[in-house]
Amino acid sequence: MYPTLLATHSLVRWLVLAALLVAIGCAYNGWYTNRKFSRFDNAVRQWTATIAHIQLILGLWLYVISPFANQFLKDFNNSVHQRDLRFFGMEHSLMMFIAIALVTVGAVTTKRKPVDNDKFRAMAIWYTIALLIIVASIPWVFSPFTSRPNFRPFF
Numbered sequence: 001m002y003p004t005l006l007a008t009h010s011l012v013r014w015l016v017l018a019a020l021l022v023a024i025g026c027a028y029n030g031w032y033t034n035r036k037f038s039r040f041d042n043a044v045r046q047w048t049a050t051i052a053h054i055q056l057i058l059g060l061w062l063y064v065i066s067p068f069a070n071q072f073l074k075d076f077n078n079s080v081h082q083r084d085l086r087f088f089g090m091e092h093s094l095m096m097f098i099a100i101a102l103v104t105v106g107a108v109t110t111k112r113k114p115v116d117n118d119k120f121r122a123m124a125i126w127y128t129i130a131l132l133i134i135v136a137s138i139p140w141v142f143s144p145f146t147s148r149p150n151f152r153p154f155f
């Protein structure tokens with residue numbers, strides 16, 4: 001279960017990033033050209049939030065079974081001084097949680113704005129902030145202490 005969940009969580013990261021990039025592209029384009037907020041824009045807004053929520057559920061599930069998170073919670077005082085345990089036990093999980101909350105607020109705010117240009121602006125701003133936090137909190141393959149592969153095999 002653990003390797004499959006870890007590989008799925010790793011893979012879904014690319015979907016989250018792709019969805020956010022498409023949504024942000026639509027949002028800035030619509031904001032600056034003052035065009036109509038189309039059904040496609042709305043679908044992109046909604047799918048981006050849905051994919052982020054799927055990743056949140058995978059992340060929470062992973063947190064329960066991950067040896068890193070378990071070790072962190074079991075021995076907090078020592079673990080907090082170890083880079084990888086602190087990263088997965090606290091930093092990554094908390095920052096991603098905040099980022100997904102921002103995507104959620106952004107999706108709802110965008111939906112509720114009555115004027116199309118305000119919808120684009122809300123989606124552009126909330127999703128951009130969320131994307132920056134996510135990019136900064138991913139354990140990239142080039143991260144010095146928390147390096148993880150770009151694609152993890154399922155078996």
Ligand code: HEM
Pocket residue numbers: 006007009010012013016052055056058059060062063066067068069088089092093094096097099100134138139148149152
């Ligand atoms: C957009 C949101 C998120 C992205 C893009 C993301 C991305 C990633 C990536 C790329 C890894 C490394 C996977 C690997 O080792 O191959 C990872 C690991 C992990 N993530 Fe996330 N994550 C997100 C949200 C979350 C959340 C919300 C939680 C928990 C509340 C979480 C908990 C974890 C844990 C515990 C691990 C390490 C598991 C282990 O190695 O034992 N993630 N995440």
